[in-house]
Structures are given as structure tokens and as C-alpha cells.
Amino acid sequence: MAITTKNLKVTCGYDRGHHGTWFICAALCLVLFMVASLSSCAGSQKRKELAENHLNIGKAYVEGGDYTAAIKELLEAEKYAQGNPKIHYYLAVAYFGKGYSEKAVEECEKAVSLKPDYSTAYHFLGILYYDRGQYDKAIAAFNSALTDILYETPDLSLYNMGRAYASKGDNQRALTKYQEAAVKTTRPELIPLIEKEMGKASYAQGDIDGAISHFKKSTELVPNLVESYFWLGECYSKQKRISEARRAYEMVVKLAPASDFGLKAKQALKLINI
Numbered sequence: 001m002a003i004t005t006k007n008l009k010v011t012c013g014y015d016r017g018h019h020g021t022w023f024i025c026a027a028l029c030l031v032l033f034m035v036a037s038l039s040s041c042a043g044s045q046k047r048k049e050l051a052e053n054h055l056n057i058g059k060a061y062v063e064g065g066d067y068t069a070a071i072k073e074l075l076e077a078e079k080y081a082q083g084n085p086k087i088h089y090y091l092a093v094a095y096f097g098k099g100y101s102e103k104a105v106e107e108c109e110k111a112v113s114l115k116p117d118y119s120t121a122y123h124f125l126g127i128l129y130y131d132r133g134q135y136d137k138a139i140a141a142f143n144s145a146l147t148d149i150l151y152e153t154p155d156l157s158l159y160n161m162g163r164a165y166a167s168k169g170d171n172q173r174a175l176t177k178y179q180e181a182a183v184k185t186t187r188p189e190l191i192p193l194i195e196k197e198m199g200k201a202s203y204a205q206g207d208i209d210g211a212i213s214h215f216k217k218s219t220e221l222v223p224n225l226v227e228s229y230f231w232l233g234e235c236y237s238k239q240k241r242i243s244e245a246r247r248a249y250e251m252v253v254k255l256a257p258a259s260d261f262g263l264k265a266k267q268a269l270k271l272i273n274i
Contacts, residue, residue, distance in 0.1 A: 051081030055090070062090050067097035085115035092124060104128055112144070119144075119151040126157065130164050138164045155185035159194060162201075171201040192221040196228050208235050226252055230261040233268060246272055 058073035071094045077087050092108035095101075105128050111121040126141035142161040146154055162177035178198045182191065199214030212235045218228040229251045236245035249272070252265035 047080040051077045051079075051084065051087075053077075054080070055084070055087055058087075058094070059090055062093050062097070065097065067094040070094040071098070083114055085111040085118055085121065088114065089118065089121045089124070092121070092128070096128065101128065101132060105132070117148050119146075119148040120153075123153070123157050123160075126160060126164075130160060130167070133167075135164045135168045155181045155187070155190060158184065159190060159197070162194075162197060166197065166201050166204070169204075171204045174201045188221075192218040192225060192228075195221070196225065196231075199228065199231055203231065203235060208238050211235050224255050226256045226259060226261050229255070230265055233265060237268070237272070242272055 054073045054077035058070045058077060061067070061070035061073060071091065074087055074091045074094065077084070081087065088107045088111040092104045092111065095107060096104035105125070108121055108125040108128060112118050112125060115121070122141050122145035126138045126145065129135070129138035129141055139161055142157040142164070145151055145157045151157075158177050158181035162174040162181065165171070165177060166174035175198060178194050178201070182194050185191065185194070195214045195218035199211045199218065202214060203211035212232065215228045215232045215235065219225050219232070229248050233245045233248035233252065236242075236248060246269065249265040249269050252261050253269070256262045257266075
């Protein structure tokens with residue numbers, strides 16, 4: 001039997017007229033889909049690049065202390081890349097720099113919600129909570145930063161956690177955290193601050209000799225550490241070591257006469273000299 005178009009339709013189910021048209025349409029659709037996909041990918045890549053550019057500029061402004069310009073750039077970055085935790089972190093820093101504490105907390109909370117292992121953001125969130133007097137929240141945030149074994153600055157979180165405990169009146173825990181910070185730190189500039197805070201915690205616990213030891217260490221490392229000299233004066237006054245107290249207060253007045261500690265030291269000297 002000769003194979004005709006009709007037989008081909010019946011035996012093979014192939015209708016050249018119908019299926020040929022379908023094949024051409026499918027091919028055209030595939031081409032259009034590929035063009036659209038390539039266009040979409042190109043658009044997505046462009047948005048990503050724009051977001052990164054604005055983020056990098058915003059970050060540079062933050063580091064330079066120009067927080068207004070930083071906020072402008074970071075908000076532009078967010079238009080092109082919503083849900084980027086770095087954008088929210090740097091917005092938090094910029095808002096804090098401008099004095100907008102509430103907005104800073106809001107942005108930092110967004111950053112850690114988007115990236116639960118964002119240790120740097122957790123640390124800064126702890127600083128923000130501490131600044132607002134929310135010490136329990138600050139401690140929780142510092143602890144969250146410390147859960148990341150790759151976190152590069154655990155000493156800072158431990159030091160600030162100690163400050164939060166001290167502000168709550170839990171000076172023993174504060175001392176523990178300061179000691180942990182001292183063990184972990186590799187930055188020499190932090191040691192005198194740790195010694196100063198350990199001195200204050202020891203003084204609050206009534207350990208005057210221990211406090212004196214810590215304050216003296218801090219002034220040996222930083223000879224112009226005004227606050228430590230003031231507290232040395234307070235310690236010596238407690239122990240009725242008047243000549244030593246006078247020298248400590250006089251050092252405060254010499255270094256920073258118009259500061260709060262300088263004014264307090266002047267008042268203390270008046271009382272000593274009565």
C-alpha cells in the first residue's frame with residue numbers, strides 16, 4: 001500500500017500540518033523564553049552590582065564618620081538588594097552615629113534575623129542594648145556573638161558583657177568576664193581598660209587592695225588614664241592614705257581639669273585639705 005498523508009496520520013498519529021505548526025510555535029516560545037531569561041539574568045546581575053557599589057560606598061562613609069551620606073547610599077543599596085544583612089548592619093551603625101538609637105536597634109535586629117550567625121552584628125546589637133540600659137538583652141546579644149567559633153573578636157564581647165554585668169550590680173560575674181577577656185585578647189590597648197574595669201568591680205565588692213592593684217596596672221600601661229587615677233584617689237581615701245590620695249587626685253586635675261573626674265577630684269582635694 002502506498003503511504004499517503006492520510007495513512008501516515010492514521011498509523012503513526014503524525015499530522016504534519018498540525019504538529020509541524022506546533023513544533024514551530026514551541027521553538028519560537030523556547031527562543032523567547034531564553035531571551036527573556038538572559039535579559040532577566042542580566043538585569044539581576046546589574047541590580048546586584050548596583051547594590052554592592054552603593055553598599056561599599058556607604059561602608060566607606062560609615063568608616064569616615066559621614067553618617068548622613070552613608071545612610072543615603074545604604075538606602076539606595078537596599079532598593080537593589082532587599083534582605084541583605086550587611087546593608088542593615090551598616091545602616092544600624094550609621095543611624096547610631098547620627099543619634100537615632102531606636103532605628104539603629106531596628107536595623108541591627110533585622111541584620112541578625114537575616115543572618116543568625118552574624119557575630120559582628122550581634123556584638124553591635126549588644127552595644128546598642130547596653131547604651132539603652134537594657135543590660136539583660138545586651139548580655140544575650142554578646143552571648144549570641146560568642147556562639148560562633150569563627151568570631152574574631154570574642155575579647156570585645158566578653159569585655160562589654162562584663163560592663164553589662166557590672167551595670168546590673170553583679171560584680172563577681174563582671175570580674176569573671178573581664179578575666180576571660182584578658183586571657184583571649186591579643187590587642188594591647190584593651191588590657192588597661194580591662195584592668196580599670198576590674199578595679200571598679202573590685203572596689204564595688206569592697207576589695208580595696210585588689211582595686212588599687214588593678215588601677216595601678218592600668219595607669220602603668222596608660223599613664224594618662226584619668227579615670228583610673230580618680231579611682232586610685234578614692235581607694236586611698238578609703239584607707240586613710242591621705243598623701244597618696246592627694247597625689248592621685250592632683251594627677252586627675254593636671255590631666256583633665258575641666259572633665260567630670262577633674263571637677264570631682266578638685267572637690268575631693270578641698271575635703272582632704274580641710
